[in-house]
Amino acid sequence: MYELTTDSPPLAHSVLRLDALRKSYNLDLPTEVEVLHGINFEVHSSEFAALIGPSGSGKSTLLNIIGLLDQPTSGELYLLDRPTRELDDERRTALRRESIGFVFQFHHLIEAFTALENILMPLMVRHGKPGQEQKEWALHLLESVGLKGSHGKKPSELSGGQQQRVAIARALATRPALLLADEPTGNLDTQTAASIFEMLRRFHKDFSCAVLIVTHDPRLSETCDRTITLVDGHIIKDHRHAQAPQPSRVDSET
Numbered sequence: 383m384y385e386l387t388t389d390s391p392p393l394a395h396s397v398l399r400l401d402a403l404r405k406s407y408n409l410d411l412p413t414e415v416e417v418l419h420g421i422n423f424e425v426h427s428s429e430f431a432a433l434i435g436p437s438g439s440g441k442s443t444l445l446n447i448i449g450l451l452d453q454p455t456s457g458e459l460y461l462l463d464r465p466t467r468e469l470d471d472e473r474r475t476a477l478r479r480e481s482i483g484f485v486f487q488f489h490h491l492i493e494a495f496t497a498l499e500n501i502l503m504p505l506m507v508r509h510g511k512p513g514q515e516q517k518e519w520a521l522h523l524l525e526s527v528g529l530k531g532s533h534g535k536k537p538s539e540l541s542g543g544q545q546q547r548v549a550i551a552r553a554l555a556t557r558p559a560l561l562l563a564d565e566p567t568g569n570l571d572t573q574t575a576a577s578i579f580e581m582l583r584r585f586h587k588d589f590s591c592a593v594l595i596v597t598h599d600p601r602l603s604e605t606c607d608r609t610i611t612l613v614d615g616h617i618i619k620d621h622r623h624a625q626a627p628q629p630s631r632v633d634s635e636t
């Protein structure tokens with residue numbers, strides 16, 4: 383039986399490190415257009431961070447690179463201290479599946495699957511047909527997102543907020559070290575958005591996973607421990623809020 387433990391959380395460690403990361407697009411122009419201009423930052427397991435910035439500043443491009451869905455043009459991305467640029471497709475996919483959970487603005491649940499089957503999906507991709515232990519884990523996650531009893535419901539039978547809860551449970555099914563969320567509340571009303579944020583924070587604590595959330599909502603980003611601001615492909619501000627957990631002894635050695 384899987385169990386969540388919150389006692390004695392491990393010391394914070396580096397989950398993500400970006401080193402001089404650049405991204406250009408070749409738009410059939412004589413020259414490439416660079417949209418990320420040398421991005422450097424590090425995120426530790428103890429951090430619940432927001433990535434903000436105006437439309438077109440490069441947030442989604444950056445999140446796709448961090449999520450190993452896209453490649454930088456130059457620079458390096460370290461995931462759990464492992465450099466990722468030289469990985470072949472197979473290893474890149476394996477690392478993504480084992481280390482990263484994604485939550486998107488539109489939940490991308492599979493309509494033909496029940497809530498439980500959607501949560502089991504990432505486990506099935508990795509391990510094949512789910513066993514009893516995995517089903518119990520998925521049920522536990524479903525209960526943790528406040529949807530006990532909804533295991534047999536299809537996405538269309540759930541509200542927008544409930545669908546997003548299922549998407550969060552699915553993202554956490556593999557216990558990722560890093561949870562990436564791209565406008566996870568962009569499609570929700572203010573109250574539901576706040577409750578989804580609270581839920582993400584609770585899981586951040588329970589799972590000791592680093593969280594990086596792209597949001598346009600300043601009220602929500604202010605509730606994060608840290609806000610990284612991207613403008614025109616540059617990080618112009620990287621602010622740890624007063625209440626934020628300070629980098630641990632391990633962090634300061636790196």
Ligand SMILES: Nc1ncnc2c1ncn2[C@@H]1O[C@H](COP(=O)(O)OP(=O)(O)OP(=O)(O)O)[C@@H](O)[C@H]1O
Nearest residue numbers: 407408409417435436437438439440441442443444
């Ligand atoms: N596949 C692509 N090909 C060419 N240019 C692209 C591509 N994807 C993004 N861009 C450009 O890169 C820049 C950054 O786009 P991106 O979508 O990352 O911004 P964003 O901050 O996420 O915007 P929004 O908040 O509106 O989603 C924009 O100028 C965009 O036009």
